[in-house]
Amino acid sequence: MSEQTPQDTAARSGETQEYLAKITNEPTNGKDLREVARVVFPANKDLDSLPLYIDGPINVEGPSSAGSDTASQHPDDIISRRSARIRPGKRVSFGSYFNAFPASYWRRWTVADSVVLRVKTTGAGSLIVYRSNARGVAQRVEDRRVEGTDTHEFELTLAPFGDGGWYWFDLISDDEGMILDEASWLVPSGDRHVGRVTLGVTTFNRPDYCVNTIKTIAAAQELDAVLDELIIVDQGNKLVSDEVDFAEAESAMNGKLRVIRQGNMGGSGGFARNMYEVLQGRETPQGVEKSDYVIILDDDILLETEGVLRAAAFADMCHTPSIIGGHMFDMYNKPLLNAYAEVVNPYRFLWGPIDGLGGVDFAERGLRSRPRLHRRWDADYNGWWMCLIPRVVMEDIGLSLPVFIKWDDSEYSLRAKEAGYPTISLPGAAVWHVSWADKDDAVDWQAYFHERNRLIAALLHSPYSKGGRMLRESITTDTKHVVSMQYYPAKSVLLAIQDVLAGPDGLHEMLPTRMPEIRAMKDDYSDARVVKDPADLPPVRRKKPPKTMEAPKAPTKPQLIPWAVRTVLKQTLRPVRDMAKENPEANVAHMDGHWSYLATLDSAIVSNADGTGASWYRRDPAQVRELMTESIKLHAELFAQWESLSKQYRAALPDITSPEAWARTFAENGPKK
Template identity: 25%
Template sequence: MPTIKFANVLLEKNPRSLSYPSLYCKAEGSLLEDKENNTWIMYDRGVYDFSTYFNSLSVQKLQKYTRAKKFYLHLELQGAAVSVQQTKGGVFSAHPEPVGDPYKLKASDEWQTLDFELQIDSDAVIVGFEITTEGKVAIRNSYYSLDFEGDFRPVEFVLSTTTFKKESFIERNIGLVKEQILGSGDDIAKHFHMYVIDNGRTLDAEALSDDHVIVRPNQNVGGAGGFTRGMIEAMEQKPQATNILLMDDDVAVSPESIKRTYNLLRILKPQYADAMISGAMLNYEIGEDQWEDTGFMTEEGTFAPAKPPLRLTKYEDVVFNEVFKLPKAITKYNQRYAAWWYCCIPISVIKEEGLPLPVFVRCDDAEYGVRCQRELITMNGLCIWHMSFHVRYNAAVERYQTTRNTMIAQCTTGFAPHSDFMHELHNNIRLELKKFGYANAELCLDAFEDFLKGPRFISKPGVAEATFMRANKRKEQLVGFEELQRQAEDLHITGFDISQITRQLVDSDKPRTRLERLQDYATNNGQRLLKTEGEGYAVIPLLGWAYPAGVIRGKKYLIVIDWYNKKGAIRIKDAARYEEIVKRYERDLKYYRKNIDRLRAEYAAARPELTSVKYWKNYLDME
C-alpha cells in the first residue's frame, strides 16, 4: 500500500502559540525554538504531551472519509534519554489514555529516529503521544503518516483570498505561503496556486506576485465578487484546479492547516470526492476558543453555529469536537453551510451548481453551502483565527445586507426554505424601535425595499457596492467617548459620566413584572397607544440582537456603548419618527403581499444568468 506523510508535528512561534501553547503541546518544562538548527528544544526534564488540538491525529474521521488503513508516528530526537508513550482519546476521555508500552531511547548526541505503528481500536477517536524526557531533548522533522488503499487522487490546489485594504494581514499570509508551502519541498508545492483578489487595489501586485502567487486588482465587489473571481481564475488556469480553498483576508492561519487539507483531498474515498472541507473559526483574541466550524440557518431566519463553543486546550473538548453529532433540529431541514473564512470546494461542484450570487457581503457563503448540499468535512487542526463578531458589529451588514441578501437568496436559489426571513425582518424592526434605533430600523426597510425591486436591480454592476456604501452612511453613527460625553452634557442628561461606566453596567438588565411586559408589548416602550415622553437614560450595548428590556423601559434617552472600540451614540425617544417608520413598513408589507409571487418567479428565472460565468465575467469587467 502507498504511504502519505499526512500531518507534521506542529510547533510554531506566533502570538497564538505563545499565548496558548497547549493547542500544540502541554509541557512540564520549557519548549523553545532553535531557529539556527531548525529544531525545537524540550529544555527541562518532564512530560511533553502532544495529544493536543494540532498534534493529535483524528483517526476516527480519517477512517470514515479516507482510504487510510494503518497509521504511523515518525520522531527524530536528540539529547537526553526519553520515553515515548502513545495515547488515545475515546468518546468519554477527559485526559489522554496510554496505549501499549512506551518506547525508550537512550541518551545520544546523535539524532535518533523512532518509527512505530499506532495501535487503533474501535474506541479511538484521536491518537497522540507523550514524550517524557530525562533532560534537554531536541525534536525535528516529526510527523504522522498513513498507509492507504488505491492511488493518490490528482489534486491541483488553489487558495483564493479576497481583500479590501487589509494589507498587513494579506502580506503576512502571502509570506507564510511562500516560505512554508511553496518553499517546503512537499508535494503541495508542485500543485499550488494562490490568488489574492484585491478589491481595494492597494497592494503592490507586481512585487507580491510570482509564478504561484498572483495578485489580481479587482473592482470593489465585496467578498461575493472577490471569491467568485477566484473561482473563475481557478477554473481557467492551466492546469485547471481541482479544488479551491476560500479564505478570508483578515485571518491568521497556520500553513500546516492548508497542507493537511491538501493531503486529505489526495486520499478521500470516492463517495466523498465532492465534499467540502470546512475549517473552524477560532477566536483571534482568545486563541483557544472555537466559535464555529459549520453553521446552519434557523427556522427563525438567523445564522447559528452547529456546535456549542469549545475550548480547544481542554482535552475533552478536542475529543468532543470530533465526535459531535448534529442534532435533529439541524439535520431535518438540511440548511447547514461552511463559512468562507476557510472552505475548500471542488471545482466540479462549482461547475455543476454555478457561481455565487452578486450580493457583495453577507449570506453569500451560507447560500452557496445550502445550495450545494454536499458533505461538510471538519477535522481538528483545520482552522483559522478570526476576530469575533461582537467586536466588529456593523448595522450596515446586520440590518441592511443580511436582511436583503437572505430574501434574495431564498427567492433565487431556494435558500433555506424552512427559515422565515419575514419573521426576522419583523423582529429586527420591532427590536430596533423599542431601543429607539430608528436609523437602523430604516436600514431594515431600505433592504426590504431593495429586495422588492427584483433581480434587475441587484444584477446591475456597481449597485451592490453603492447600496452597501449608502447603508454605511445611513446607519447610526458612533462617536468617541469624549464627544459622547459632550453630547450628553449638551442634552442635559443628568448623571451620565462615561468615566464611571463599566462593562457590567453596559451588559446589565433588570427583571420586569408580567404587567410591565404586557405594557411594553402593547406600547412598544411607550411609542404607541399609551405614548410617554420617557425620563432619564439607560446605558445599553451596541449589539443589535441585545434586548435589555428592563433597563430601557420608560427612558427618554438610550446611550449605546461599543466598549471594545470605545465609541457610542445617544438615542432620543421620538414617537413621531416611530410612527413614520411603522407606516412605511405597512406600505412595504402591502406591496410585498401583492407582488411576492411575481418576485419569486422573477428571481428564480434570473438564477441561471446570475450564477453563470458569462454574467460574472461581465460583472467583474474581465472581458
C-alpha cells in the same frame, strides 16, 4: 527576505520535488503512504498560541493549573517548526488541537482505513500512543521505551472511530531530557494523486495584512509541492501593490503571485473572481492548466500554513468531492476558537455554531479535557475566512451568489449539499481572524445585507412553507431596532425587504452600488453617526434617575408579545421627555446595549463595539410610527408572495451564479481610478 537568485530557485525546486516524493511514496508494510499532517509548533515561538500545539493538563472541570508540567513550556523548548525539547523528568502531550489526529473525520469522510504515526526522537524516555472515543474517554494504545536517535512507527486502525475520537502521543523524558526531532501522520495513498491548489484572497484596503500573508506563504517552502498560485483580488484604493514590502514579497513568491484589480463588489464579488480564475485556468508553457482546488482566505488573517496542506490532503482522500473548511481563532486571543462546527437551523433559517461549540478557549482547557470535541460534528457550512472548494464542485453548481457580503458562504454550502457535496469543518486546519464580537455589523450598514441575504438564502433553500419562522424573526428583529432607537438599521432592513420583493434579476446590477447607497444614509440618522471624542457629546442628565443601577431584565418568552405591543404603543404615543431632547439619559456600554434596556430610554449615548466612539440614540415617535407601519406592510407583502418569490429565485439561481454572468459583471466593474 532577500531577492531570489536562479540558484535559490533551482535549490527550492529540488527541495519541492524531494518533499513531493516524500509525502506520496513512503512504503510501510507494503503500503504506499502519504504524509497528511505534520506535528508542528507555533511560528516565532509564539507562547500565546502554544496551547493549540502542546496540550495542557487534563482538567475536565475548569481552567488548567498554572504550574503543571505541560502548562509551563518555555520559548527555548521550541527548537523549530517541527522540533521541541522535553526537559528532564517532564511529560509533554501532543494531544492538542493542531497536533492530535482527528481520526473520526478521516474515518467518516475519506477512503483511509488506517493511519501511521511516525515519530523521530533523540534521547531516552517513553513514547505513549493514545486514542479517544466519541465520549472523550482516553485509552492507551501502545507505549515504547526510546533511546538514542531513532524513528518509531505505529500502524493504527481507523475502524472504531465511527462517531468520534482522536489519536495522539505523549513523550516522557528520563533524567537527561529528550528531543522530539519530528513527527507526522500518514495514510495509505492508494491511487489518489496530489491535488493542486490556488489560494484566493479578497481584500479591500488592508494591504498590510495581505503583504504579511504573502510573506507567510512564500516562507512556507513545503507549500510549493501543492501550490499553483496565490491570487489577490484587490478591490480597494489602498493598493496591495503600493505597500512598502510588496516587491520583496512578490519576488519571494517565485512567479506564483497574481494581483487582480476590480471594483469593490464585496466578499462575494472578490471570492467569485477567485473561483472564476480557477475555472479559467492559467497559461503555462505546457498550455492551460487548472488547479484542483481553490482555498479561499480572508484578508485580515494570520495563516497557519500547515492547515493548507492538511485541507488539500484531506480533500484528495475524500470519498466524494467535498468542501473542506478551516476553523477561525480569535486574532487577539489566540487560543479562543470561535466555532467548532456551524449549521443553519432550517426552521429559523439562522446560522451559528452548534450549541456548546462556540467560544472554545483552549487556554482554559485543552483538547483532552473537552469531551464534546471528541465527538465528530458535521457542519452545514464553513465561513470563507478559510475554505477549500474543489474545481469540480464549482463546475457543477456555479460560483457565489452576487450578494456582496453575508450568507454567500453558507448559501454556497447549502447549494453544494443539495447537489451531493458535503462541507466538512476539519480540525487542525485554521486561521486567526479578527473576531466578529469586535464589530457592529448588526447595527451598521451591514444590517441591510444580513436581512436581504438571509431572506434570499431562505427563499432558495428553506424546506418550510413561508420560510418557517424566518418572517416572524424578521419582523421581530426590525421591531427591536425601532424600540432601541436604532432607526438607521431599521430602515436598512426595510430597504432589504423591498429589494428582495423586486426579485433576483437586479442582483448583479446592484452589486457595486447598494453598499455605498446604504452607507450614504448614515448622515440622516443620529444613531448611525459615530462621535470619536466623548467630550463632543452633551453630559448625561435625567430628572428622575432610575431607582436601581441594574438594567431592566429582558421579558421572558410568554411576556414578549404583550411587552412589545405595550412598548411600541408607548414609544409611538408618549412624547419625548423635554430634558432628553438636549441631554442623553444614560451612558450605555456596548455590552449593555440590549434592546430591552434601550427601549426604556428617551435618549442615550451608546458605545460602539470596538470602543473607538459612541452614538447618540434619540427617540423619535414620528419615526417609530413611520417605520412600524412600513414594516407591517412589507412583511405582509413578503408573506403573501413567498411561494412565487421562491420559485423566481430558484429558477434564476443557475444563471446568476454562472461563470458567464460573473464574467459580464467583472467586465463592467473595473478598478476605480
